[in-house]
Amino acid sequence: MNHLFLPVDAPVDAALRGFALAHPGLVSLHEDPLYVTARDRHPGRRVGLLSGGGSGHEPLHAGFVGRGMLDAAVPGRVFASPHNRQVYEASRAVAGGDGVLHVVKNYTGDRINFGIAAERLRADGIPVRRVLVDDDLATDDAETATGRRGTGATVVVEKLLGGAADAGLGLDELAEAGAAFAAASRSIAVAARAQTAPGRGGEAFALADGEIEYGVGIHGERAARTVPRPDFADLVDRMTQQVLDGLPDPEDAVLLLVNGLGATTLLELYAIHDRVRHQLDKRGVRVAGQLVGTFVPALDMSGFSVTVTALRENWLDWWHAPALTPAFPLSETAR
Amino acid sequence: MNHLFLPVDAPVDAALRGFALAHPGLVSLHEDPLYVTARDRHPGRRVGLLSGGGSGHEPLHAGFVGRGMLDAAVPGRVFASPHNRQVYEASRAVAGGDGVLHVVKNYTGDRINFGIAAERLRADGIPVRRVLVDDDLATDDAETATGRRGTGATVVVEKLLGGAADAGLGLDELAEAGAAFAAASRSIAVAARAQTAPGRGGEAFALADGEIEYGVGIHGERAARTVPRPDFADLVDRMTQQVLDGLPDPEDAVLLLVNGLGATTLLELYAIHDRVRHQLDKRGVRVAGQLVGTFVPALDMSGFSVTVTALRENWLDWWHAPALTPAFPLSETAR
Numbered sequence: 070m071n072h073l074f075l076p077v078d079a080p081v082d083a084a085l086r087g088f089a090l091a092h093p094g095l096v097s098l099h100e101d102p103l104y105v106t107a108r109d110r111h112p113g114r115r116v117g118l119l120s121g122g123g124s125g126h127e128p129l130h131a132g133f134v135g136r137g138m139l140d141a142a143v144p145g146r147v148f149a150s151p152h153n154r155q156v157y158e159a160s161r162a163v164a165g166g167d168g169v170l171h172v173v174k175n176y177t178g179d180r181i182n183f184g185i186a187a188e189r190l191r192a193d194g195i196p197v198r199r200v201l202v203d204d205d206l207a208t209d210d211a212e213t214a215t216g217r218r219g220t221g222a223t224v225v226v227e228k229l230l231g232g233a234a235d236a237g238l239g240l241d242e243l244a245e246a247g248a249a250f251a252a253a254s255r256s257i258a259v260a261a262r263a264q265t266a267p268g269r270g271g272e273a274f275a276l277a278d279g280e281i282e283y284g285v286g287i288h289g290e291r292a293a294r295t296v297p298r299p300d301f302a303d304l305v306d307r308m309t310q311q312v313l314d315g316l317p318d319p320e321d322a323v324l325l326l327v328n329g330l331g332a333t334t335l336l337e338l339y340a341i342h343d344r345v346r347h348q349l350d351k352r353g354v355r356v357a358g359q360l361v362g363t364f365v366p367a368l369d370m371s372g373f374s375v376t377v378t379a380l381r382e383n384w385l386d387w388w389h390a391p392a393l394t395p396a397f398p399l400s401e402t403a404r
Numbered sequence: 405m406n407h408l409f410l411p412v413d414a415p416v417d418a419a420l421r422g423f424a425l426a427h428p429g430l431v432s433l434h435e436d437p438l439y440v441t442a443r444d445r446h447p448g449r450r451v452g453l454l455s456g457g458g459s460g461h462e463p464l465h466a467g468f469v470g471r472g473m474l475d476a477a478v479p480g481r482v483f484a485s486p487h488n489r490q491v492y493e494a495s496r497a498v499a500g501g502d503g504v505l506h507v508v509k510n511y512t513g514d515r516i517n518f519g520i521a522a523e524r525l526r527a528d529g530i531p532v533r534r535v536l537v538d539d540d541l542a543t544d545d546a547e548t549a550t551g552r553r554g555t556g557a558t559v560v561v562e563k564l565l566g567g568a569a570d571a572g573l574g575l576d577e578l579a580e581a582g583a584a585f586a587a588a589s590r591s592i593a594v595a596a597r598a599q600t601a602p603g604r605g606g607e608a609f610a611l612a613d614g615e616i617e618y619g620v621g622i623h624g625e626r627a628a629r630t631v632p633r634p635d636f637a638d639l640v641d642r643m644t645q646q647v648l649d650g651l652p653d654p655e656d657a658v659l660l661l662v663n664g665l666g667a668t669t670l671l672e673l674y675a676i677h678d679r680v681r682h683q684l685d686k687r688g689v690r691v692a693g694q695l696v697g698t699f700v701p702a703l704d705m706s707g708f709s710v711t712v713t714a715l716r717e718n719w720l721d722w723w724h725a726p727a728l729t730p731a732f733p734l735s736e737t738a739r
Contacts, residue, residue, distance in 0.1 A: 071596075072596040072597045072667070072706040073596075073669075073672055074596070074636060074639070074668060074672045074675070074676060074707075074708060075636060075671070075672055075675055076636045076637065076675060076679070077635075077636070080671070080675055081671070083674075083675040083678045083679070084670075084671045084672070084674040084675040084678070085674070086674075086678045087673075087674035087675055087676065087677035087678030087679075087681070087696065088674040088677075088696075090677060090678065090681050090694075091674065091677055091694055091695075091696040091735070092735045094735060095735055124671055125669070125671060127669060127670035127671050127674070128670055132670070147671070261406075261407040261408075261409070262407045300412075301409060301410060301411045301412070302411065304409070331667065331669060332407070332666065332667035332704045332706075333409060333704070334408075334460070334462060334666060334701065334703055334704055335419075335462035335463055335467070335698075336410070336415070336416070336419045336459055336460060336462050336482070336703070337408055337409045337410055337419070338422075339418075339419040339420070339421075339422035339423040339426065339462070340409070340410055340411060340415055340418040340419040340422055341409060341422065342422035342423075342425060342426055343418045343419070343421045343422030343425065344411070344418070344422075346422070346425050359425070359426055360426075361422065361423075361426040363670075363698075366669065368669055368671070369667045369668070369669055369706065371407040371667075371704065372409075373409060393734060393735075394734075395733065395734075395735050398730065399728055399729075399730075399734055400426070400427045400429060400430050400728075400730050
């Protein structure tokens with residue numbers, strides 16, 4: 070059956086209206102084409118920051134619109150890329166004196182649609198650069214030309230870019246910094262139950278009892294492997310080690326994201342966080358900042374992901390820089 | 405199968421450790437007996453505010469520990485009341501000059517265990533009062549002596565009490581205010597899929613295709629009625645009207661909570677919020693504050709609840725008063 074509570078017609082439009090009504094002090098809604106913008110912007114920011122992608126990953130991206138993070142978010146339909154007209158119009162609305170930076174998760178549809186919008190913006194004389202997020206280790210050795218998928222690291226990249234933009238970086242510096250944030254981030258995800266298939270209902274893919282998808286994507290892309298479920302500690306340890314080993318340039322200090330994929334509870338995510346920290350301690354890795362919660366889900370999938378970003382100089386200041394958005398947690402900025 | 409990712413041994417202890425590691429600037433962990441306390445307290449607060457109850461409802465209660473809300477939270481095992489020793493020790497740790505106030509959801513186990521702790525505290529000379537939260541309309545006309553269950557309104561009561569406590573109210577004033585907050589609040593909840601049964605796994609109760617539980621509880625208590633699923637707008641309208649009609653003393657202005665029961669996504673909750681607001685507008689009810697998110701879930705149940713609190717004088721100041729906790733949203737206090 071279909072467990073989702075959504076209107077049949079234009080569910081994303083309804084959700085974005087309800088989102089704007091919930092956060093009237095922080096965001097403004099634009100209905101045609103559909104996007105949201107921040108009500109407030111740091112006076113030092115020279116570049117507009119915009120992200121977007123398919124819906125069904127909330128709070129991404131709209132929940133990170135606001136002072137200190139994104140200036141605009143552009144939602145597509147569920148698991149579908151936004152139209153280039155949405156990206157184009159939203160970009161025009163938030164471009165700064167030094168242009169606009171697009172934060173794009175690495176999926177073909179998003180690359181194409183953001184790319185078309187970027188060409189149109191350049192034709193208007195608005196400078197545009199792109200940061201591509203591609204953190205998912207499950208697709209690291211895929212035999213395709215598309216590269217790694219963009220998943221949980223997106224929220225980390227958006228927060229760091231927000232801090233860097235407020236520090237006054239220009240478009241090219243910001244694009245280079247964003248590429249470095251993405252390059253320093255790796256993730257791995259598992260699922261014990263697929264998300265509900267939007268529309269038709271039912272589970273989007275079937276898992277046998279006692280099996281998990283190891284390396285699942287955030288749209289129900291099947292995993293690299295369906296494997297017998299390890300016990301709790303073994304599973305978390307294996308994921309943590311894989312992410313650490315997958316970092317191109319490991320550092321002593323990292324940012325950590327323990328992310329729920331939708332139906333996985335905070336009780337579980339905090340218990341997972343406890344185990345990840347135990348492993349990081351054993352490896353001598355210091356956690357300088359952490360997020361634990363549902364930040365980049367795949368609708369109502371039962372599962373979670375672990376993301377690690379190896380920190381470099383200055384980055385921690387940008388991580389802890391003030392942010393006032395619907396979904397970025399207070400506890401990471403109020404210190 | 406069991407979709408939960410939890411250690412077999414002491415999952416709540418592990419989760420609370422992971423919680424404290426995630427929010428080191430805001431909370432302190434006490435391991436034996438198990439509870440968390442706030443690192444900071446408004447200098448004007450004379451009464452310690454404490455809540456607790458069974459686990460599986462996170463972020464409730466620990467996520468609302470911090471400046472401006474609770475001084476301590478005491479978790480039981482999943483869906484089980486905490487031991488009176490936990491409540492007693494945590495209360496001693498956070499009692500103010502004018503004692504301690506317990507916020508208790510109306511369940512027999514919680515009433516008994518908080519009651520025993522209160523007797524022990526009084527024997528120590530520490531003044532104690534209790535605020536009982538009993539907002540669930542599904543149990544309004546139950547033929548039992550236990551009264552309405554406590555559900556979503558708990559987070560609203562905890563926020564208002566936090567603001568009132570920081571304004572310097574004494575224990576008796578605060579207990580009366582809390583009773584008024586609870587008395588002015590009503591909720592109704594529905595589910596399309598039960599939560600995973602902890603331990604044995606599988607769905608805690610079965611629903612046929614196309615049916616929902618109307619009036620479900622937050623521990624998988626079966627609903628008042630299993631009904632054919634109405635379409636989206638009809639369902640949300642019916643719930644909204646029932647809650648408005650159930651308010652003992654309706655006001656022009658209200659606080660609104662659209663709460664996820666675990667697996668229900670933000671995409672759905674914001675679409676539901678949009679529809680609830682449409683109904684409230686039609687009825688001429690002004691929303692002066694709102695929360696949309698997963699605040700009082702029932703593990704990973706697919707479902708949601710609607711809570712309305714009829715506002716009285718002063719209450720809005722307490723709602724918007726500064727709060728710095730792991731889970732209370734910025735957007736309701738930063739204006």
